[in-house]
Every structure is written in structure tokens, then in C-alpha cells.
Amino acid sequence: MVCLFIAALMGSVACSKKNPPPAAYDTNAGQEMEEADLGAGEFRSxxxxxxxxxxxxxxxxxxxxxxxxxxxxxAILDGIGAWMKNNPAKLVLIEGHTDERGTYEYNLALGDRRANSAKTYLTQLGIDAARIYTISYGEERPVAMGSNEAAWAKNRRGEFKIK
Known part of the structure; x- marks a missing residue:
């Protein structure tokens, strides 16, 4: 009887469903956005x-x-802040990116912190936080291929899109 119970328990654990990792790490407190919610083509470079x-x-x-x-x-964010003040109807998306080193989860969290540090700076310049969205892609969207410092330095970035 005990053996039957243990076998059933092991079978249920072995067959448990595993959830895949999220496609992008949502970083908007109060502005819940999934990548699909960004709208195809709405935010543009x-x-x-x-x-x-x-x-x-x-x-x-x-x-x-x-x-x-x-x-x-x-200095770059000061220029972006000035532009946003002169274009009050525009929204900005800040994408946080990392290099390939580190775990998937760690890089998503680091990309989140990078995007939010830029958002915080812009809000300190007087830009309404409701006009600034953030998302983290971690290591998923490199601009430079390669496993060397030159490529890694280019991939550790905050990138901007406008709507």
C-alpha cells in the first residue's frame, strides 16, 4: 500500500507542468504592459x-x-527630457538591455533596473511618469554580436522608442 502511494506521488510530481519563462519582463508599476500591449508599430524608433x-x-x-x-x-536624458517637455503629447518607451553574461532571470531584472533608473531621472526633470513606459528584454535583443568586451559594452544599454 505504501509503495503504491509513493509510486502515485512520484508519477504526479514527474508529470507536473513546467511554465516557460516570460517573453519580456514587465517593469511598469501601475502601467501593466505586456509586449503585445505595446501595439505593433505604435512605439517606433x-x-x-x-x-x-x-x-x-x-x-x-x-x-x-x-x-x-x-x-x-x-546628458542624453537631459536632452530627451527637454524634447518631451516640448512635445507633451508624446509617450516614450525605455527598453532595458543587458549583455549575455548572467542568468536569464538576472538579466531581465537588471534590464528592468536600467530602464527604471532612466525613467526616474526623467521624472525628476518634471516629466509625468504616465508618459514613460519601461520594459526589459535582458539579453534577448543584442545590438552587437560577439562574446567580448566591445560587444558586451554596446549591449548594456537603455534604448528609446516614441509614440
Whole structure:
């Protein structure tokens, strides 16, 4: 009887359903968004909207395992904040990205912290938080391929989209 119970228990544990990891880590407190909720084509790269915007909306870069803003990142965010003040109907999506090192879950969380550090800075400049969305892609969308410091440095970034 005990053997039958143990066999049944082991069978139910072995057949338990495993949930796949999420496609993207949602980072919006109070602004629940899934990647599908972003709307296909709604948020676009600044250069697609106007090539001149590419100079304002540059990627901000982060050090290894860091989410604090560098002086260069703050300068870029100052320009983005000024643009947002002059374009009050526009919304911005900040994407947090990491390099390939670290676990999937760790990189999603780090990308979240990177995107939110940029969002916090923009809100401190006076931009309404409701106009700024964040999402983390972790290591899933590299801009540079390779397993070396040059590629990793380019992939540790915050990237911007406009709606």
C-alpha cells in the first residue's frame, strides 16, 4: 500500500507542468504592459519618425552589472527630457538591455533596473511618469554580436522608442 502511494506521488510530481519563462519582463508599476500591449508599430524608433531625433534619443550605456546613470547618460536624458517637455503629447518607451553574461532571470531584472533608473531621472526633470513606459528584454535583443568586451559594452544599454 505504501509503495503504491509513493509510486502515485512520484508519477504526479514527474508529470507536473513546467511554465516557460516570460517573453519580456514587465517593469511598469501601475502601467501593466505586456509586449503585445505595446501595439505593433505604435512605439517606433526615433530615427524612423525623424532622422534628426536620432541625435537626441541616443542609447544610454551602462557599466558591467550596473544600473546607475553615467554623466554621459544623464546628458542624453537631459536632452530627451527637454524634447518631451516640448512635445507633451508624446509617450516614450525605455527598453532595458543587458549583455549575455548572467542568468536569464538576472538579466531581465537588471534590464528592468536600467530602464527604471532612466525613467526616474526623467521624472525628476518634471516629466509625468504616465508618459514613460519601461520594459526589459535582458539579453534577448543584442545590438552587437560577439562574446567580448566591445560587444558586451554596446549591449548594456537603455534604448528609446516614441509614440
Amino acid at each position: 526615433p530615427a524612423e519618425i525623424d532622422p534628426a531625433l536620432a541625435a537626441i534619443f541616443q542609447n544610454i550605456l551602462f557599466g558591467f552589472d550596473q544600473y546607475s546613470l553615467t554623466p554621459q547618460a544623464r
